[in-house]
Amino acid sequence: MFDYYANPARFMKLSGVLLPWVSGLTVILFAVGLYWGLFIAPADYQQGETVRIMFIHVPAAWMATFVYGYIAFASAVSLIFKHPLADVAAKSAAPIGAAFAFLALMTGMIWGKPMWGAWWVWDARLTSVLVLFLLYMGYMALWQMIEEPIQAGRAAAILGLVGAINIPIIKFSVDWWNTLHQPASIVKGGGPAIHSSILVPLLIMIGAYMVLFTALILAAMRAEILRRRVRNMRLAQAEGGYHG
Amino acid sequence: MGKYAYFIWAAYGVSALVLIGLTFYIWSDLKRQARLLRRLQDKGTPKRPSARAMDNAP
Amino acid sequence: MRLVAENLECVRGGRRVFSSLSFTCAAGEGLLLTGPNGSGKSSLLRLIAGLVQMRSGRLGLEGGDDERSIGQHTHYAGHLDALKTALTAYENLEFWAALYGGDPDAALEGFNLSHLSDIPAGFLSAGQKRRLGLARLFLGQRPLWLLDEPSVSLDTASREILGAIMKAHMAAGGLLIAATHVTLGVEFSRELKLGGRAA
């Protein structure tokens, strides 16, 4: 069984080494991906230039779900192995995942406007991302409400798992709800058979977002570990406060 | 860029804003926690046993 | 300044807590409230502070500032410490200093809490919270002190401090009414037994 206060020192050392490299890689990938997507890739015959928004919408939507999966995995590890680093990982990932979900919604709306004339259309995919965004809000609020980190970690782990189990159910019900109501909008272009000239920059951009996530999660976990250490020291200061 | 240029730049602008903002938020939080920790350590406060284990467990 | 009470009657939750209770407390005097639990000690203190309405009787503070109610002349320290766990020790006292006047640092110093000034109150132990609550007594000039079991969860060192400031308050011409089983080395001028028929 892991010693309950597993050794974050090793993680701190490791993340300290990794962080600069990962950040460098993020910058490179973004440079290549953006240049390729904005200037080299051809415009879509149907949507014209606006298809370029796909290069930041699809990665954001993908990351929103990926990060929640990451939180669910970390929650499972935290509950089964009682590993406190898993709590730290899950807590640090939530704001990043929420930001990606928010971006997916924003870029989705901006992409949709020229097509459907309305900023927000209750399209199945956008609605599921919206519900996912609400899940993130609830998850982060739960972390904030409970004072003691270990207890908060356990509660958040349970919510994380329950949320993850519900995501496919939500996805299915929203899709069903969408077809039921015969949406006024045409189905967005860019189906699975994307032409390779667009697919490659898209994959690069997804890679860039993944590496960015890695850099952000490492930094956020370091901050969270320090925050817990500060808290412990303050408690120690209060407890050891009988001198004088 | 065609007549939809405005939308494209809006989308990229929002993405840049949020991603850079997020990076800055996490980076400044890291700096703040480090500063708080240094200030507490300078005060030479006794570490709680469990906190000490947090640092040099096997 | 003199606090005069005649035939006070107090009913709380349909139960007559005490009736026809009379006493006086002049400047520099200390009134010790004794009696079993539930005999109305807390109710009497809250009644004087104006938190509890009396059914009948008269309560007057001669020599006080007439525009302000009796309650606004008092420092009331009840069972609860009135601390915000999210605020640090200093911020808690800084707030009360804004209301009562006085200097938060001196108040922290008074109860040996200066080294805890920027620790959130939620992190403090029960004894430290109690001391932080009582540190309010150092703030502002409130002539009438109403203390309800002030020494609960205090250690010996803090009890000496509490006894000392109570004596200093009385020496400076303040009025003190306290419900406590531990006299903290304070010579009370008079004792008021509650619980049985009015003494």
Next chain:
Amino acid sequence: MNSFWAILRRDIRLAMRQGGGGGMAVGFFLIVVSILPLGVGPDLNLLARIAPGLLWVALLLSVLLSLDRIFHADYEDGTLDLLATGPLSLTLVVIAKMLAHWITTGLPLVIAAPVLGVLLNLDTQAFLPLMLTMLAGTPALNFLGAIGAALTLGVRRGGLLISLLVLPLYVPVLIFGVGAVNAVLVGPSPFGSPFMILLAITLVSAVISPIAAAAAIRLNLD
């Protein structure tokens, strides 16, 4: 007078530190507005027509949700006892707390409302009137709500009881709030008249509720 600002500042600081102040209320506002179309259906024209009503009802419920935070914390840790014997009369204390609560929950809701209007395909023409009516209406919601909060201080499951006490009081604010917004969109009557009545309701409640809430608190301190 600086004790009035001291109470106001402390309450705002507390709200910011614990649970992100209006964060919870805005979160609830977002969730309610998001799930309504899931029930009503994604038809944009329908949504556009009922958007003002939905937004206002969601606002009402969001304010209702955060009401028990106004006095309850201070009641439980003994601060209210001291505030009652403090230099400031209880009515002024109550006004300070209501104002702080409005700033930390009312204002964020008003700012979030137009953003959520996009979800309901609200006509852009109605964005400004929506914000104006909510800016005028939310103080009334907070003031009236504070009376409910003060009355239910001693009650164990006060949250539920507050909604029963306070929602009827909210009806006029809702009617004239939505009426003013619809006046711009559809409106037989001009925007002005319902808006003026809404302002009147707010002013009246600003006068009555501190006195009523203070009396209710004094009752519950006993």
